[in-house]
Amino acid sequence: MSKLSKWILAIILFASIVCEMPTISAKGETIIINTKSLNIRSGPGLTYPVTGSMKKGERAEVLSTSGDWHEIRFGSGKGWIASWLVVNEEAKEFAAMSAVSKVNALNIRTEPSLNAAVIGQMDAGESAVMTGRQGEWASIVKNGIDGWVHTDYITEIPQSEKRQTSTVDKPDIGSDQFTVSVDALNVRKAPGLSSKKVGLIHKGESYSVKEIDGNWVRLSLGKKTSGWVYSFHGTLGAKSVKGRESNTASSNKKVTVLTNGTNIRSSATTSSSIVVRANAGEKLTVIGEEGDWYNVSLPSGETAFIAKWVVSTGDVASAERIDKPKKKTARASGTLNGLTIVVDAGHGGNDRGTTGMQGTDEKLLTLMTAELLSAKLKAAGANVVMTRESDTYVSLRKRVSVSHQSGADAFISLHYDANPDTSITGFTTYYTHTSQKSLASSINDGLASTISLRNRGAQPANFLVLRENRQNAVLIELGFLSNPSEERILTTEMFREQATHGIYQGLLDHFDAN
Incomplete structure (x- = not known):
């Protein structure tokens, strides 16, 4: 090979290597x-x-x-x-x-x-x-x-304005009234979150402004007393109705404890200390809300927090008005446009669910199925909310709460079954309320058209995620992990593909018919 040929070959090789290198395009x-x-x-x-x-x-x-x-x-x-x-x-x-x-x-x-x-x-x-x-x-x-x-x-x-809030966060100093815009607001002795709490004021109440310090406002509370509140939780403006006249509805709202030994905590988090425990049937007066928690008044006169998912308000109609999303977009036949569907992957975290004969964990199988179903529903135009997207524990009542808060048009809880009798096989679609039966039947029919397992039908059952759910909800047991032959089928990608397509088809058929 001539020297010139070698140079040409070297240039070609260099160019090919450069072309294969991953580069960051300016475009x-x-x-x-x-x-x-x-x-x-x-x-x-x-x-x-x-x-x-x-x-x-x-x-x-x-x-x-x-x-x-x-x-x-x-x-x-x-x-x-x-x-x-x-x-x-x-x-x-x-x-x-x-x-x-x-x-x-x-x-x-x-x-x-x-x-x-x-x-x-x-x-x-x-x-x-x-x-x-x-x-x-x-x-x-x-x-x-x-x-x-x-x-x-x-x-x-x-960040340059972090200490200069006058044009961003600071309220108008010329305003003489502060009106509370949250359910309950702590009043503190000094302008700081570490300062001692000296009182509690409520939504709609208005107070005279005495002083403003950054994001904090000092209010006149009457009888020569005053206190500081954080300005984000209210509005400053002209004089309005003063005092506690607007607090009647809030102070009259009561919740009922659902289970014995329910924890009532010092703040709105499960990591906070337990103040007292309440038993099923006890009623507590709500004085405010914070996320998924109610701020309640205790018989001792103290205030504390109880999780929304462990109580009943007994006011489904008003709760539905709060939870329902704004007007949905029109849905064309054959699509899921404008619909909100909650996909609930059963179990998770320290709750493994059932374990198959070959060691399959239900919690992982439900999550893989939920991810695939979610992708199909999104592609059809649905707004999909998943109760969990990783191997984490989510309580049953929290799952129901997600359904309510998202105003779900359908709540689909995915599971895999087990029975001491290892000969039992098949898939089942469950409902609790008669209003859920139509959805369960449609999804069960959709599954029957795509998977070859024994069809156990749409059946009534008393599952909490169905019983306590105000939205249209079903729970699907996609087959028995306790049956060795069926377990081998259930753990394949092909089965998950067919099953999720069947659920998707059942949802389409249900909403097209309703």
Whole structure:
């Protein structure tokens, strides 16, 4: 080979190597992985095989986008990743922003989801460095913790203005009345969250303003007494109805404890200390609400918190008005546009569910099925809410609460069955209330058209997630893990693909007919 030929060959080889190298295109968007580990798939959806993975902090170039999925350059090839688990590199701009909490006990979560684990909290007025945004969530860093908070409960301000709130957060000093806009608001001795509580005021009440210090307002409470409140929890303006006249409805609301030994806590979190325990049937007066908790008055005169999912209000009609979302978009036949569907992956965390003859954990199988079903429903236009998106424990009443809060058009609880008699096989769709029977029948028919297991039909059953659910709800047992032959079928990707398509078809048929 001549010297010239060798040079030409070397140039060709060099060019081919350069062309294969992953580069960051000036025209392409650069994203950063924002979860501990992210699967790379061969196509834009959870049904496609996993071809690799990336770790938190790694960067990639976006080549194209399909729905909620990004095509990226990966090694010498290409792959697809979920867009909701990454952030744009431009998120670095948010480092110059602060997120100031509007409420007490604002949860900081591991992921941008209400089902993600809580790793910390922020109280009203506390701030954190904002590092990015994803939909209705903001990523923050506080005291060394990286996490996510919901943007409904924060105010975003430039860090340079953090101490200069006069143009951002500070109320108008010329206003002479402060009107409470939350159910209950603590009054403190001094302008700070660590200051002693000296009273409690309620929604709609108005008080004279004596002084303003940053985000804090000192109010005249009568009889030469005064106290400080955080300004985010009210409005300053012209004089309005004063005192406690508007508190009648709030003070008359009562809740009933549902189980014996129910914990009543010092603050609105399960990690706070237990003040007292209540038994089933006891009624408590509600003086305020904080997230998923009621602030209640105890017989001793103290105030404490009880979780909403362990009590009954006895006022379904009013609760439905609160929980129902705003007007839905029109739905075309053959689609799920405008519908909200809650997909409930049964069990999770320390609740493994049943374990199959070959060691299959129900909790993991339900989650894989829920993820696949969610992808299909989203593709059909539905707004999908999952009660859990990882291997975490979620109480039954919390699952029902998610259904109520989202105003679900359908609540689908996914399970796999077991029986001491290992010869029993088949799938079953359960309902409790007669209003749920139509949905159960449609879904059961849909499953029967796609999977070859024995059809045990749509049957009534007394499951809590159905019994306590005000929304249209069903619980599906997709087969028996206790039967060795059926377990081998249930653990295949093919079965999950067929089963989720059957549920999807059943939902379409139900809503087209209703």
